[in-house]
Amino acid sequence: MTQQGVRWTADQVLALAPDAASRKAGSKLGAAGPWSEAGSSDEGTLWGLCRGSGSKPYQTVIDITDSTGPAYKCSCPSRKFPCKHALGLLLLWAGEDGTVPRGQAPDWAGEWIAGRRQRAEEKRTAGAASGASASGDPEAARRRAERRAERITAGAAELEQRLTDLLRGGLAAAEQAGYGLWEExxxxxxxAQAPGLAARVRELGAIPSSGPGWPVRLLEECALLHLLDQGWLRRERLPDGLAATVRSRIGLPGSADGPPVRDHWLVLAQYDTADSHLTTRRIWLHGAESERPALLLSYGAAGRAPELSLPVGLALDAEVAAYPGAGQLRVALGEQFTAPAPTTRRPPGVSVARAAERYGEALRDDPWLDSHPVTLGRVIPTPDGDDWQLADADGDVALPLAPAARSRSGLWRLVALSGGAPVTVFGECGHRGFTPLTAWPEGPGEAVLLC
Structure with missing residues (x-):
């Protein structure tokens, strides 16, 4: 993820951290003090020995040439990836002060690097072979798909009956029943093998205790769930694009079979969300030539960072392929023609009014869409009573910040960056408000991470 002579910023390194504690601990190790025998190679590898609490220093080695993000190996007992030692070594290297000179990798680092690249080559070969064999029995695959569709149809019909019973009995019963009703x-x-329906049902369970106005919110979400149910039960009558969107929202897997689109993709945001089972990483891209947004998703087991990592402020010349569905922005990363490298380019901003229009247009293709990516140009973060909004510097309209964004430390970074002057802000615009993710000053300057 680098090329000779190009290094990352500290923010780009810290964006790799799996959590806030790792960012703090890694920052402390980003100085030369605890390190010895640190070095780097022209091939994109780093290594070093970090003094710890034991008698032997920790051996840390990093391969930053992988197309999906850096790979790490450290002799410390941490179960986090990257660990604080890997983050510290990357920060030391990013400092450009000569403390990580070019050199020959020691044996312990060279063995891991050679072994990893050999395994990667074997994996690519095996993947090509398995892909060829997977298509060997299309009839069996068709029967499996039909059986799953039957289970989902039965589950959707049952869910329709439960929604009918809820509305017939009155929404007040939902508050009395508690969360158990929804979990069951x-x-x-x-x-019924419909994880998308299951996730939306669980979200319903939290609404009755969410404060004033919850009956209205519950009715809205029940209506969207009913719409999704009916979309599945009548999917044969839907246009192909909308039918693909319904299948995706239900939870059926899809493949990125759209035509490859080559562009210079700017990395606008990267952030993780986690539950008890899975960590999901969302990476927003912007095509510098095509002007189209694209979303990369990567997953990791609970407590582990996903493999794919593209820190904000990089650009890559690559192909992406779209997943099926009307208005769907998710893509798969294909062939990369150059290594990702820092860039000063930024996406063009639109007005607040145009941002709201774009979200409305996106809802026509996907009624279940929570938010849509957009870059706001020349906006000023402004207090609005106890809340905050982004006001158009050249107009008289504003977008309220989403509730979750108001409590993040990124809000104060945005306010500090603005200082009352207009800024450019990339984020997600939805029915709950605007969630800022990255910002740029009005004049020249690097991206500031807000998430």
Missing amino acids: TAARMVD
């Missing part, structure tokens, strides 16, 4: 219904959707 969600479990039924899991049995």
